[in-house]
Amino acid sequence: MMVLFFGNLVDITQQSELAWPFIHNTMQxxxxxxxxxxxxxxxxxxxxVNGKMIQTNTIxxxxxxxxxxxxxxxx
Amino acid sequence: MIDLNRxxxxxxxxxxxxxAQQKLQQAKxxxxxxxxLGCPALQYLAGAGIGVIGIADGDDIQLHNLHRQPLFYTADxxxxxxxxxxxxxxALNPDIQLTVYPFYINxxxxxxxxxxxxxxxxxxxxxxxKYLLNDACALLKKPLVYGAVSRxxxxxxxxxxxxxxxxxxxxxxxxxxxxxxxxxxxxxxAGVLGVLPGVMGIMQATEAIKVIAGxxxxxxxxxxxxxxxxxxxxxxxxxxxxxxxxxNKAEFENIDYDWLCNSNSITPSLSVEEFKHLxxxxxxxxxxxxxxxxxxxxxxxxxxxxxxxxxxxxxxxxFPNVKNICVICQxxxxxxxxxxxxxxxxxxxxxxxxxxxSAYFNQ
Numbered sequence: 001m002m003v004l005f006f007g008n009l010v011d012i013t014q015q016s017e018l019a020w021p022f023i024h025n026t027m028q029x030x031x032x033x034x035x036x037x038x039x040x041x042x043x044x045x046x047x048x049v050n051g052k053m054i055q056t057n058t059i060x061x062x063x064x065x066x067x068x069x070x071x072x073x074x075x
Numbered sequence: 076m077i078d079l080n081r082x083x084x085x086x087x088x089x090x091x092x093x094x095a096q097q098k099l100q101q102a103k104x105x106x107x108x109x110x111x112l113g114c115p116a117l118q119y120l121a122g123a124g125i126g127v128i129g130i131a132d133g134d135d136i137q138l139h140n141l142h143r144q145p146l147f148y149t150a151d152x153x154x155x156x157x158x159x160x161x162x163x164x165x166a167l168n169p170d171i172q173l174t175v176y177p178f179y180i181n182x183x184x185x186x187x188x189x190x191x192x193x194x195x196x197x198x199x200x201x202x203x204x205k206y207l208l209n210d211a212c213a214l215l216k217k218p219l220v221y222g223a224v225s226r227x228x229x230x231x232x233x234x235x236x237x238x239x240x241x242x243x244x245x246x247x248x249x250x251x252x253x254x255x256x257x258x259x260x261x262x263x264x265a266g267v268l269g270v271l272p273g274v275m276g277i278m279q280a281t282e283a284i285k286v287i288a289g290x291x292x293x294x295x296x297x298x299x300x301x302x303x304x305x306x307x308x309x310x311x312x313x314x315x316x317x318x319x320x321x322x323n324k325a326e327f328e329n330i331d332y333d334w335l336c337n338s339n340s341i342t343p344s345l346s347v348e349e350f351k352h353l354x355x356x357x358x359x360x361x362x363x364x365x366x367x368x369x370x371x372x373x374x375x376x377x378x379x380x381x382x383x384x385x386x387x388x389x390x391x392x393x394f395p396n397v398k399n400i401c402v403i404c405q406x407x408x409x410x411x412x413x414x415x416x417x418x419x420x421x422x423x424x425x426x427x428x429x430x431x432x433s434a435y436f437n438q
Contacts, residue, residue, distance in 0.1 A: 007225040016305070051310055053249070053314045070225075071253075072225040
């Protein structure tokens, strides 16, 4: 699976793309990422699976791309 | 009357023609924010012959704007952005009508100004105004071309484009509530590549022209991000958040947008005066959290831990408890967020310097 980070979230993860072993759902993915990157827990973001924004825990498939998108405010 | 000499090169485009040009000339577009997004958007919309363009910005031109706002010249410094931009556009295209609002849009003046336009372009640089414009456009059912940047990345979308099927996506479907303003860095804090908002502002103008002329595929309910360094685009289809309600006029006018974006702050702060007083008494333990390349270089910090390290660190060191711990940065925005993190991890009371080193060296 591929995990993408945007904006200031890259300050936390230090990488904009992470190849990640298969995880069953988005909530489990969040939990393991929070263990590795504690500051992610307090960051604001929305998630998308394969380019579609999700609002609830979502079942993942092998090969899915999961994006973490924060708000941007500059202009 | 259509000036075929001026607009001929776009009129001959397939699917454009006199019809599309007429639509542009009958259109009214409001650009809120005449900074790095607003300037390029304005230039291309004025060039394309948009009939009426409103320009709103209360800010004056500063030297540090010019690297990303090349519409303005060094001689324009300290003049109002909206007024100067309009003067330049009158010289570019005398056919169009320009309306200048040389002040900030707020929730008291927004509805009366916005309602006379067909489309609003959000070229602002702060969350309070972004939420305010979103809410006003949702209330008035106006399409809103949203743009925002962060360092080398930009976001673009078309919100509130009411489709016949009733589907209507707004910014709050994506982010229902504003983050604390200290949680997300501004360009002033985080930096921005000058050309990046230029790209995004031109894309906002493109989207506005497509909406008006009825051309192509619109970014209706799609968040597009562009990363200048990886040269990659990413698209996210936004889903409707059933909890988001459009507010009415009274609700809208009663919201304190600045407070909304700055609330829940529990970080204690020190004023420059208090800071200098404690510094003289040698009762301060100062943590400089600016990145290594930031200036000015100072000699009075006890420890230097860049903000990026604080964000990614699992464990921060314990700091001496005998003194008042105070976090400093350039403007007092990152320091507030960093102080909150340190406070939480180290379980120690941590102050931050209000206004940062800019304020420190100005007093």
